[in-house]
Amino acid sequence: MQTEKEDEDDASCEEYVARSDFTGSGTDQLSFSRGDRLLVHAKPSSEWWWAELQGVIGYVPAGYLSQDAAGEEEEDPSIEDPWQDEEYFGNYGTLRLHLEMLSDKSRTEAYRQVILSNSASLSSKRVMDLGCGTGIISLFCAQLARPSMVYAVEASSMAEYTRQLVKQNGCDEVVTVLQGRAEDIELPEQVDVLVSEWMGNCLLFEFMVESVLLARDRWLRDGGTMWPSSAALTLVPCQADSYYAEKMAFWERPYGLDFTPLQPLAQQEFFTKPKFSHIIDPCDCLAAPCDVISLDMYTLQVGDLEEMKGQFHFCVEKSAVFHGFTAWFTVCFESLEAGGAIVELNTGPNSGPTHWKQTLFMLDWPVSVCAGDSISGTIVLQRNPVWRRHMTVTLHWTIKGSTDNPDNSQAGTKSFPMWR
Ligand SMILES: N=C(N)NCC[C@H]1O[C@@H](n2cnc3c(N)ncnc32)[C@H](O)[C@@H]1O
Numbered sequence: 263m264q265t266e267k268e269d270e271d272d273a274s275c276e277e278y279v280a281r282s283d284f285t286g287s288g289t290d291q292l293s294f295s296r297g298d299r300l301l302v303h304a305k306p307s308s309e310w311w312w313a314e315l316q317g318v319i320g321y322v323p324a325g326y327l328s329q330d331a332a333g334e335e336e337e338d339p340s341i342e343d344p345w346q347d348e349e350y351f352g353n354y355g356t357l358r359l360h361l362e363m364l365s366d367k368s369r370t371e372a373y374r375q376v377i378l379s380n381s382a383s384l385s386s387k388r389v390m391d392l393g394c395g396t397g398i399i400s401l402f403c404a405q406l407a408r409p410s411m412v413y414a415v416e417a418s419s420m421a422e423y424t425r426q427l428v429k430q431n432g433c434d435e436v437v438t439v440l441q442g443r444a445e446d447i448e449l450p451e452q453v454d455v456l457v458s459e460w461m462g463n464c465l466l467f468e469f470m471v472e473s474v475l476l477a478r479d480r481w482l483r484d485g486g487t488m489w490p491s492s493a494a495l496t497l498v499p500c501q502a503d504s505y506y507a508e509k510m511a512f513w514e515r516p517y518g519l520d521f522t523p524l525q526p527l528a529q530q531e532f533f534t535k536p537k538f539s540h541i542i543d544p545c546d547c548l549a550a551p552c553d554v555i556s557l558d559m560y561t562l563q564v565g566d567l568e569e570m571k572g573q574f575h576f577c578v579e580k581s582a583v584f585h586g587f588t589a590w591f592t593v594c595f596e597s598l599e600a601g602g603a604i605v606e607l608n609t610g611p612n613s614g615p616t617h618w619k620q621t622l623f624m625l626d627w628p629v630s631v632c633a634g635d636s637i638s639g640t641i642v643l644q645r646n647p648v649w650r651r652h653m654t655v656t657l658h659w660t661i662k663g664s665t666d667n668p669d670n671s672q673a674g675t676k677s678f679p680m681w682r
Pocket of ligand 1: 351354392393394395396415416417418420442443444445459460461462463468470473
């Protein structure tokens with residue numbers, strides 16, 4: 263029987279239903295699954311509540327919970343979906359993003375090259391094209407090879423048009439378009455190849471990679487092939503004179519006036535988040551780039567995506583102003599034939615331009631460095647526990663002066679939300 267205190271507590275508690283899975287990080291966050299009924303004891307902030315599930319207490323993201331009515335989960339418009347799927351798939355239901363992706367020759371030709379160079383081995387293979395968009399990869403498969411079936415999966419309303427494109431190009435015998443999220447659709451069989459173009463800014467933004475891993479675990483047969491097979495995030499310390507001049511130095515003497523009191527505002531407004539549409543000139547690189555995070559698409563697990571860490575050690579090759587770090591990614595497609603040629607899509611400054619461009623992380627204040635100095639440290643990609651398509655990139659760095667510049671030693675750290 264409950265004591266009066268417990269009755270009182272229960273009276274102040276409210277029952278909520280989880281709208282989606284949540285994997286807590288750290289000891290004070292409570293993990294739960296979609297549909298779990300949680301008892302909310304306190305709401306210390308609008309984002310994090312103190313709740314209980316089966317006797318275990320911890321912090322939970324408020325955005326994941328909604329109060330159901332009459333036993334059924336009610337779509338509470340005030341509580342946003344942590345995946346923001348309505349907005350996300352809404353965007354992909356229009357041509358703008360598909361035009362950008364299709365116009366990216368480096369990206370699209372790389373996938374075409376993968377299909378072309380594996381056309382013989384693709385004969386009689388079953389393929390899943392996850393997030394097919396307009397179906398370009400599926401059409402390459404049907405046009406350049408003889409797979410037994412291509413399941414083109416697309417969650418946005420673009421799928422209706424993709425069906426028309428498949429028919430328009432005489433590929434409807436081979437390509438079947440399935441409209442729905444890869445997590446929800448049912449295939450009639452497992453597949454031999456799972457191909458997807460899932461990469462976002464800084465490789466992981468959008469976290470579509472989670473859908474690819476779930477589809478791998480559910481639909482790729484043992485020994486099947488993942489395209490891409492691997493991915494790597496690359497980092498380099500860089501100068502960014504023009505960007506710095508445009509956003510910060512500008513305030514020093516506009517029209518002969520001193521506007522420097524605005525510089526802290528400029529730092530906050532322009533340097534807090536990464537600049538995702540940056541194009542780095544190779545001569546802005548202050549050291550040899552370094553792969554800081556490598557993903558094996560056969561072994562990577564969804565849980566690994568919560569926090570990914572990498573280390574770097576750069577030897578500065580020229581005296582310059584160190585404004586920040588630039589990141590890009592490379593994905594590789596292994597051959598279906600053992601020992602066959604690997605196709606690579608590199609989005610870095612020494613490869614063809616892509617719509618991803620590169621991502622620039624500006625330090626709060628630039629630092630002068632000399633040839634021979636070292637810049638070493640770590641990068642941490644922390645997935646946002648509430649907004650599941652977002653992450654925070656935290657950089658820690660230490661600059662050590664070279665022997666002829668020993669006193670140039672300083673350390674720094676900065677976290678960049680992408681984008682929430
Ligand atoms: N950063 C990218 N390459 N984005 C490509 C995303 C394409 O895949 C589609 N897409 C993303 N996630 C999913 C999913 N879980 N299921 C089906 N389609 C998806 C999306 O609608 C768009 O057409």
